[in-house]
Amino acid sequence: MLRVPPDAATLTPIAAGDSSALVIGQPVVAAGSPLGLNSTITAGVVSALNRYVDVGQGGRPSALVNAVQTDAAINPGNSGGPLVDCDGRQVGVNSAGAQVPGGGGGSIGLNFAIPMDFARSVADQIIRTGKVTHPSIGVLAVTVTDEMAQATGLPRGALVDQVLPAMGAARAGLREGDVLTGIGGTAVGSVDEMLVAVRGHGPGQPVEVAYVRDGQSQTASVPVTAI
Incomplete structure (x- = not known):
C-alpha cells in the first residue's frame, strides 16, 4: 500500500x-x-x-x-x-x-x-x-488447435479438461470433453479467448456459453462466480 x-x-x-x-x-x-x-x-x-x-x-x-x-x-x-x-x-x-x-x-x-x-x-x-476477486465459470481447459481439430474432428475452441465442483459450469451441466466455442456471444477459438471473454462479465451474472458435445451444438446459461 x-x-x-x-x-x-x-x-x-x-x-x-x-x-x-x-x-x-x-x-x-x-x-x-x-x-x-x-x-x-x-x-x-x-x-x-x-x-x-x-x-x-x-x-x-x-x-x-x-x-x-x-x-x-x-x-x-x-x-x-x-x-x-x-x-x-x-x-x-x-x-x-x-x-x-x-x-x-x-x-x-x-x-x-x-x-x-x-x-x-x-x-x-x-x-x-482489502482483497481482489476475478470472474470464472469454473473450468480448466486446453486449446483445440488446428492440428488437434484435424486429427480428432473437434471444433476449434476450449476443450474442457476439468469441471470444478460447485462452480458455475458444474451447476449448468457442462462436462469434461465439451468444447466451448462461445462466451456471451463472443466466439471462442482458444483458452486465451475464453478467459478474455469471461473477464468481461461480473461475478453473479449468468452468461450464455455455446459448446459442442458429441458433435452437437448446444448452449447453457452459466453463472459467473468469483475466485
Whole structure:
C-alpha cells in the first residue's frame, strides 16, 4: 500500500481515461523510468486490444488478460508507469515487453499494458474490501488447435479438461470433453479467448456459453462466480 503524507508534497493526480474507448492505431505515450532513467517517455500506437499474455516466470504462473498491446517501448523500469492518450489521460498501466527468445534485452515493439478500466476496478476492490476477486465459470481447459481439430474432428475452441465442483459450469451441466466455442456471444477459438471473454462479465451474472458435445451444438446459461 502506498501512503503519502498530505503535507509532504503538492501532487496533481493524473486524469483517468476510458480504456474501453481505445481503438487500434490510436497514438499513445508510455512514461516511466526505464533502466533508472527518470521521466522518460516513449511514443507509439495501440497495436491490438484484448490480448492474453503469459507473463509468468519459472513456477510462478501469471497472466495479463484483456491487455492493451502497443509499440511504445516498455522496458524494465517502465512497469507501473502510465500509458496515456493524446489528452494526457491514463488509459493503461505499463506492465510487460516481449523479447526475442534467446536474444538480448530491450523493446522489440511488442509491449503490453493493463487496461485502465480493469486497474481501476482492482483498486476499488482493494479499497472497499482489502482483497481482489476475478470472474470464472469454473473450468480448466486446453486449446483445440488446428492440428488437434484435424486429427480428432473437434471444433476449434476450449476443450474442457476439468469441471470444478460447485462452480458455475458444474451447476449448468457442462462436462469434461465439451468444447466451448462461445462466451456471451463472443466466439471462442482458444483458452486465451475464453478467459478474455469471461473477464468481461461480473461475478453473479449468468452468461450464455455455446459448446459442442458429441458433435452437437448446444448452449447453457452459466453463472459467473468469483475466485
